[in-house]
Amino acid sequence: MSLSVRRRPLTAALLASTTCLGLLTACGFSSETGSETGSSGSSGSEASAGGGSFPVTLTNAWGRTEVKEKPVRVATVSDGDTAIALALGLVPVITPDVEDGDPVAEYKQRAIVKLGEKKLTTYDDTDGTDYEAIAAEEPDVILGVNTWDMDTDYAKLSPIAPVVTFADKKQSDTLTWQERLKTAAKALGLTEKADAVIAANEKTLKDAAAAHPEFQGKTYTYSVVHPEQITYMSYADQDPGVFEQLGLVKHPRSKDYSANKNGVSLENLDELESDVLLMTYPFGDEGLLSASELETNKLFRSLDVVKNKHFAVVPSENTLASAIAYPDALSAPWVVENLTPILAKAVAGK
Structure with a gap:
């Protein structure tokens, strides 16, 4: 699924994923190349210099950005941009205050502490980007490569500091986290650091897959219980995501589903049948049905994958489901760390 923009509440993020991004649409990750699967692989920005040399000039959808000196003070306008800064070693x-009172995601807090801080300085983003709050911090550069709001924000942010963003408005949805990371790194003079982050994430995935050969070739179905439907998230045209990077493969039935045809009715729950079935319930009692209602459903309980205990729930309350849906440079190792045990139990039938 594409990279995320400002981290919205998990329910909103996963609702959007059914219509816009899917599980990992346009954000597929190739562990061999670190590039986007199913896309042109364009980085989205062109720099006249990078990797530590300044000035750096980048083209974007609204003009050109020149970063004259290596930035020290970096502001961000989305949670994905914050993840990029932290992954590159910058606080x-x-x-934006994307948690809305909820605890900070574990992987983000780990990074903050590792960089010697307890928490981030935030602004209230309830009504969008707070330009005055950003200006008051006198940033050297503003990262906006993970936002859907740049069409509105650019004209108001660019007088404050150079804005690093994408070259084409369409790329707000289509760039991978690797491409976004590399774009930001060019402007920050941290290209080698970005390459190291990508390589480390590749190694984490490869090592996890190698440690679990039992995952290889197992078919899987991943579904999300949304307010109006059970959504078949692992449809055939969906870009390969973390499940497949760990060795699972889509069920042949996935060819019957697409981004625009992804609802599974209660009468057709057998469509979820697979070697491994993974579900998540981000909406709780506000979903089409609760976890207990689905898991006590007679047809659901009759599925071989359920009877043989190859069924597992991907938790939403700890942000794992959201992190799978919206991968970024910071969350990838944490996703593998938390998802792998769930998959291992499901494959083993425990």
Whole structure:
């Protein structure tokens, strides 16, 4: 699924994923190349210099950005941009308050502490980007490569500091986290650091897959219980995501589903049958049905995958489901760390 923009509440993020991004649409990751699967692989920005040399000039959908000196003070306008800064070893001078009172995601807090801080300085983003709060922090550069709001924000942010964003408006949805990371790294003079982050994430995936040969070739179905339907998220045209990077493969039935045809009715729950079935319930009682209602459903309980205990729930309350849906440079190792045990139990039938 594409990279995320400002981290919205998990329910909103996963609702959008059924209509816009899917499980990992346009954000597929190739562990061999670190590039987007199913896309042109364009980085989305062109720099006249990078990797530590300044000035750096980048083209974007609204003009050109020149970063004259290596930035020290970095502001971000989305959670994905904050993840990029932290992954590159930088604590932003200000970020949007995307948690809305909820605890900070574990992987983000780990990175913050590792960089010597307890928490981030934030602004209230309830009504969108707070330009005055950002300006007050006097940033050297503003990262906006993971936002859907740049069409509105650019004109108001660019007088504050150079804005690093994508070259084409369409790329707000289509760039991989690797491409976004590399774009930001060019402007920050941290290209080698970005390459190291990507390589480390590749190694994490390869090592996890090698440690679990039992995953290889097992068919899987991943579904999300949304307010109006049970959504077949692992449809055939969906870009390969973390499940497949760990060795699973889509069920042949996935060819019957697409981004625009992904609903599974209660009368057709047998469509979820697979070697491994993974579900998540981000909406709780506000979903089409609760976890207990689905898991006590007679047809659901009759599925071989359920009877043989190859069924597992991907938790939403700890942000794992959201992190799978919206991967970024910071969350990938944590996703593998938390997802692998769930898959291992499901494959083993425990």
